[in-house]
Amino acid sequence: MSARPTDSPVTTPVPMLDVNRQNAPLLDEINLAIADVTRSGAFVHGPACREFEAAMAEYCGTEHAVGCASGSDALLLALMVLGIEPGDEVIIPSFTFFATAGAVWRLGAKPVFADILPESFNLDPDDVARKITPATKAIMPVHLFGQCVDMAALQEVAGDITIIEDAAQAIGASYRGRRSGSLGKLGCFSFYPTKNLGAMGDAGMITTDDEQLADKLRRLRDHGQHPRYHHAVVGVNSRLDTIQAAVLKTKIAHLDSWATGRQHNAIRYGREFARLGIDQQLGVPVESDGCESIWNQYTVRIPGGRRDEFQQFLAERKIGSAIYYPIPLHLQECFTDLGYQPGSLPITEQAAEEVLSLPIFAELTTAEQDCVIRAAAEFYGIAYSTGNAELAA
């Protein structure tokens, strides 16, 4: 690590995310819930699992919710329950976390990458339409950064092809008044600690209105057995951990207030960047028509090859930021054989070069947010007065 340049201002660090601030006020309640599991000895699929599954089904507005070990496994199980197999194609975005493609690949099926829309970073339905072949068995849109895909447009091009939502980043996000997880045939969630509803370890969930699929998912996550020691199908070991379920059951009651906190921060960033006249340069994110984002990330764009410079500028001021995602999946080494080249998905590739996510977590203080806004203003050579910011808060 190089020394901090002497001319950079001394400020308190602004973390990209601080999970402890969210968990701290709930620790007594969480510890009691964990102690209940400890005392019960029901460590695998204990009562907390069913209670959390019921809470998730209600929250998402679906008939069923089936817990599993992670968001990655939720995607894998969703593809398995639909019978996706070698020779099948699944259309997914390339601008997403690796798991979306990894799940398709692990079943021996072919990930087919479609480009995104520049404003929302979400799947472009027109490009999806171009990528559909007779082998297309499913489309797996990702509600990236907390905002839903334009599901009506996607449904129109999908026709009879099954849609699986990768809602790992979008718990509680709504599209035309309905929540993610209830918009496709199956919805997949992750409770990785950085998601809006974070566990204290790994956990995942699949939502659906289809009872048969839900039943089959419950078997698949448990080696396909039903009843015990009878295996009509081959599954995996991907159970929801009871301790994680107890933690999540406690935390889900607060999820909407955290989303409101994130939304407040997003609105304030947008307003302040506009007031400073740098909202265009920063390509500030906006909600698409019919969408209510849960702001899992607040992702700006720094064009002109200056993104890394801006991130460094923030780092010198001890401000956290992150690049989601620096290398599109279609250009990952492990997918070389799929035959994509630089230029195959131009909007995706441009996004990978320009995006930067800024701190947006609900517990971010106004003073901390001011540090981020001030640094952005400075980067563009504009004076920023804290007084104004406080009046505008």
Ligand SMILES: *Cc1c(COP(=O)(O)O)cnc(C)c1O
């Ligand atoms: C986090 C994430 C996953 C994977 O979830 P894990 O619980 O970490 O396995 C899948 N897809 C997307 C889009 C994600 O952000």
